[in-house]
Amino acid sequence: MRNMSLVQTELVAVLVAFNGDTPRVLTLDDGRSLPNGPLKTDDRSLQASLRAAVERQTGVAVGHLEQLYTFADHPPADGEPRRVAISYLALTRVGAERPAEHANPFDDAGSPAAWRDWYDYFPWEDQACPRAASAIMAILQRLDGWITRKPPERWEELRQRRDQVFGLNGESWNDELVLQRYELLYEAGLVPEAHATDVGGDACVAGLAMRHDHRRILATAIARIRAKIRYRPVIYELMSDQFTLFALQQAVERVAGRHVHKQNFRRQVAHQGLIEETGEESREAGGRPARLYRFRRSVVMERAVAGSKLPIVRAR
Amino acid sequence: MRNMSLVQTELVAVLVAFNGDTPRVLTLDDGRSLPNGPLKTDDRSLQASLRAAVERQTGVAVGHLEQLYTFADHPPADGEPRRVAISYLALTRVGAERPAEHANPFDDAGSPAAWRDWYDYFPWEDQACPRAASAIMAILQRLDGWITRKPPERWEELRQRRDQVFGLNGESWNDELVLQRYELLYEAGLVPEAHATDVGGDACVAGLAMRHDHRRILATAIARIRAKIRYRPVIYELMSDQFTLFALQQAVERVAGRHVHKQNFRRQVAHQGLIEETGEESREAGGRPARLYRFRRSVVMERAVAGSKLPIVRAR
DNA sequence: AAGATTAATACTCAATATGAGCATTAATCG
DNA sequence: CGATTAATGCTCATATTGAGTATTAATCTT
Structure with a gap:
């Protein structure tokens, strides 16, 4: 060595x-x-x-x-x-x-x-919440200013990147691009961390700041969770022992920062067979009592490690 | 700090x-x-x-x-x-x-x-090739020996892990579990690295060894590529400027270590719109000449960053 | 107690995607 | 010239997904 x-x-x-x-x-x-x-x-x-x-x-x-x-x-x-x-x-x-x-x-x-x-650190990431809209509005304005102060030959490229990352002009919002959005803001000098001097200050535009590169790490973490809940049952690690389907849905929505289709969500969850009814009901919310479920930890294993997505010929 | x-x-x-x-x-x-x-x-x-x-x-x-x-x-x-x-x-x-x-x-x-x-380092990973079958045969025999030398109350768990990782008894082979397979062999002492002393030696059973944890790193790399070719166009990074669809398919097959369905592979590739015909043909192989394609690098961007897989309601 | 409200749950339907095959076309090889 | 080797074109059944509509069962309000 x-x-x-x-x-x-x-x-x-x-x-x-x-x-x-x-x-x-x-x-x-x-x-x-x-x-x-x-x-x-x-x-x-x-x-x-x-x-x-x-x-x-x-x-x-x-x-x-x-x-x-x-x-x-x-x-x-x-x-x-x-x-x-x-x-x-x-x-x-x-x-x-x-x-x-x-x-x-x-x-x-x-x-x-x-x-x-x-979301105190990334207000624009919470698309399910109105505060994101105003955060994005402010951000886009600042970004435009930054772009136009760049040489004109880079405008096209930068605008494309902005559109892609914030889901503008035909692109749709991709909740997994947390890090890419943060890094664009960083490059544009819109987050306090970008200026080595002051931490804190202009929090309303770009969320709370952190020391060192800790906010970058947090962005990486959020991106990872958002990606992972799609193909691995990690959301259950955040749930208590018993939960209603609606609570589960809300957890997913709050993590992903967007709304999901209720009926389809239930269908998908039921279809996976990873949870089972406890037999009990919850009547904490207003309406019809909801059945309680628990995560079948035993079934997990490495199962459901992503779908093939390649046209692989089955052995059988 | x-x-x-x-x-x-x-x-x-x-x-x-x-x-x-x-x-x-x-x-x-x-x-x-x-x-x-x-x-x-x-x-x-x-x-x-x-x-x-x-x-x-x-x-x-x-x-x-x-x-x-x-x-x-x-x-x-x-x-x-x-x-x-x-x-x-x-x-x-x-x-x-x-x-x-x-x-x-x-x-x-x-x-x-x-x-x-x-595959010199992981002969059992090349499922498309007959040498994997004999490698696996030898490995399973050794694994069985290892398991039976463990306390009987662990047999069930270890056999389940073996089945899951090597696609036995109802489980199907998962080409992404490269690291898990290596680590099982490591724990079982079937790879030379597990014994600090000699590197090399019993290569026929468990592939070529490497120093330090480099084979573990290689396993991680193979697993990553296999996972990634499913949802990002990284396979094109390994192709030359022009290639036939069959060459592309073979690249995928050699990387994934398994066969894919030819017609479905072509359909999927065509459907993605990431490549375009060059207009030229290749007649290197025996039969009907194959059209040559090139990767449309411009289209890539972060596009196709995985499908949603969550029942997210569309904005539009 | 009746009606409004809030959820949970059950179903339907169309559009796509996927897994498996069969059939046809166009070259080279002997 | 027929056998061989690929490339390419199509079909079909089954899943999966996105979007709704409809129904059921509680609580809350007046």
């Missing part, structure tokens, strides 16, 4: 829980950081140690844990060591979370922790 | 090119390592620097480059620094590769490099 540079390596976790009505993410530092800490030399596997740390410190049973992405910051000018962040996504259950004594799962320092609506 | 450990961080690249008839991967060290090198402090972004390094050293135009996964090795007992590998997948074109003077894209040392059939 060749000689290698020494690099500061940190772990960053995006802990997501569905707190009643909206997906929330565990933050530190008055909402400006994600839980993070150094990779310790004596940790077992990255994944195992992260799971243990999270469960020990927050009391949360982490249902689903996966690596997100590894980010390197921009090379520091002043000879400081390079910082690399290995980010993870952790899904936890309603009510299971306990932002307890030690809120930072990596560190015993214990800075004030809080669960925050992830 | 808190204090952080110093960790040896290396980059590992899986360069894939379609060399005539089979997918090949660039290897060093007589096929036992993947190209790798340290993360340098002055590199720009991880991705950009990797792309530049690969293109400079191999002369390859890397069409598609994406991060794969970040692996941490097992914690070293003797107080050595922890090693972390950030792995990337790079797709290059037929004929574009030049395993040249400096074969290692990260290092000017220049150790002997070679493109090798990736």
